[in-house]
Amino acid sequence: MLKSYKELIAYQKAYELCLEIYRDTKGFPKEELYGLVSQMRRAAVSIPSNIAEGYSRKNRKEYVQFLRIALGSCAELETQVSLSIDLEYISREKGEEIKDELTKRVNYSANSFHRSKNNMDFTQNPIPKTRYPCILTPFTVYSL
16 A cells, blocks of 8 residues: 555656646736636646545545546646647647547546446556556556
């Protein structure tokens, strides 16, 4: 069993993505600071925050509920990235890269949830080979 949520690859990768979103939104127009920039940053922060809070509760049912919230934030962020592409605040290539990773993580997470059973140690699940390998698969608890 892990000592901390910080050992979850899901948390680590979500944290990395959050940092990337903060860096990417620095170049957005100033008038978006309290609009799209704020929304994207809050959605990005919500993903690792909910993974951490859910895991720290040490209760499977609550953990799963927080993972669902993280998945919702993932969908929010995907929508906001689409808007950013259409408004030409980020390149299509960069935006599609982020959206592709978010989409893969949502699908993988749902499958991991159905494969897992009754404990908090989900080390039997494989890690998909993507840039953010476990961003929304907190059931996978391998550490880097």
